[in-house]
Amino acid sequence: MFIKTKIVTRASSLGLLALTTLAGCSDDAGSDTDSETSDTDSDSDTTDDEVGTTDGDTDSDTEGSDTDTDTDTDTDGTDTTDTTDTTDTGTGACEDVSDYREAVVCAAQAFYDTLEADQQATVLLDWDDAEAKTTWSNLPGVTRNGITLGDLSDESRAAALYIGEVALSAQGYEDYVGTLAADDYLGEQSGGGMGGLTYSSDTSIVAFIGEPSTTDDWMLQLGQHHMAYNITFTSADTTVTPNHVACEPKSEFEVGGESYSPLLDEGETMFALFDALDGTQLEAAYLDGQSFGDVLLGPVEYQSGSYDAVAFPTGTEREGVLVSALDADQQALVQAAMEAWVLDYPAEISDALMAEYTSADAYADTYVAWAGDAEAPDPDVNGCYVRIDGPAVWIELAVQNGVVIQDETHYHTMFRDKTRDYGGSL
Known part of the structure; x- marks a missing residue:
């Protein structure tokens, strides 16, 4: 079962890089971000009820080579380039948890507790669903598991990013938020998308395959176009592959006045x-x-x-x-x-x-x-x-x-x- 946590939320309008700064991560590009925050405390209690599972759609297929021309998408290509604003959940939620696995479960719990019941059902899949474990891709516009950042409130979106901050190193988190920003950059450059595809960090997903636990088997998926983090926690080990990261462009680029160069x-x-x-x-x-x-x-x-x-x-x-x-x-x-x-x-x-x-x-x-x-x-x-x-x-x-x-x-x-x-x- 999820472990109990207490979340400190701070309401503000922050870009991805601002979250990186608040999380104590450095930016290779040396960008600076200012933000104003106000603190409020709220208790999040876990439930002992069994959370329902949901199966991902299986109506999409790919050969796995990224031609970025796949048109299997439900998006309309509208401009969503201003998508990186979030609310910081505060880095204090799990910073005192020293064990890696416990810290990731803590962050997962903090995120889960911000969701509505239907969203909780969407984000949580069954550990025995082998198809779900292999539902990740480099392509835009294909079926992925879980819930997208674009479907989240500001609080939930920030809590989702916080999972990445806890699960990855500072170096890895820079790559994560940089890859998110890269799709926003492609959206800006393409007027929202190309060929019916939408490029936006709003399409990034969070999914739990199996209930996050410090003892039982489960898997964390963070993904979107050009990104797939598949971190598996079993009773025997914690593994971090397969891991796909790509980026267009490969050179430094700017989104919202901040610089990124994830690869x-x-x-x-x-x-x-x-x-x-x-x-x-x-x-x-x-x-x-x-x-x-x-x-x-x-x-x-x-x-x-x-x-x-x-x-x-x-x-x-x-x-x-x-x-x-x-x-x-x-x-x-x-x-x-x-x-x-x-x-x-x-x-x-x-x-x-x-x-x-x-x-x-x-x-x-x-x-x-x-x-x-x-x-x-x-x-x-x-x-x-x-x-x-x-x-x-x-x-x-x-x-x-x-x-x-x-x-x-x-x-x-x-x-x-x-x-x-x-x-x-x-």
Whole structure:
């Protein structure tokens, strides 16, 4: 059952970055935000009643490659670019909860308590619903679980964002709110949307698959176009994959006078690794005869309820340069590239993962590889593809031409763990 919490609410009109500032997170872009708040206390009590579940729609399908031309949407493309205003629930609600899982459950409870009964039923799905676990995508306008930010009150919207602040590290939360802002930016640039699709942070979802609990199995989903956080809590472990993040544009942009660049670090660290390889190593790392219009293992299991479609390269299909063959400086760049994704999660999660991914045994079975038409990996060339393929870790980045910002490429990325996706629940 949800644990009991007490929420302190502060009513104000805040943008996404203002929430980042209130949560104690730093902004790489160095933007400043002022806000005026007034405090009121309110007690939120949990209920011992069993909360009803709801099944997500299954009338939408996708191949998992982001062409941003899918027209399966109920939205009308209206301009919703001013969508980042929220109400801060206060960071005091769960800040004294030191255990990661308990803190996430605390934040989930705080959010749940702000919802109406019908909204509570929408956000909470059954743990045994395997199809729901695989209902995430990089595409706009497709079926997702849960409730959207656009359907929430200011208080509930801020409480939803607070879940992200607790579940992610400061670095990860910047990526989260930056990806939300990116869709608002695309909405501004496209007049609300293109081809019947709406670009807006209003379309972002929150869903609980299984009742948030400190002991029982459940899963937190945060998602929208270009975003999928799937954090699974089981009795044995807490896992954070599959995790998809993308961003158009890949460069810094502004929304509401604030600057964002959610995937700038990921791109810079990944390409710095390949820039450090010499000609012989680059040739050995090249995936000859292969081309990539997108990441290889995006939402290939979308709405299937199965892990069967997630086929990692095996045996001789695993190509590239072994990290164990790189020098110490190059290995440090491999570690930095991994950290750009793994450190999006708090140390309670990321420390153990990084220790495993960067061990000598792991490096002896970890390949770095790339593909594309350029002489070397290039972030400004459509079709460029880079990846890290270890015994557990799988991180890939694909460069695509822009869909809305057509004079600039953008990134799609995927972080999976071959041994931990979905907490092994599929």
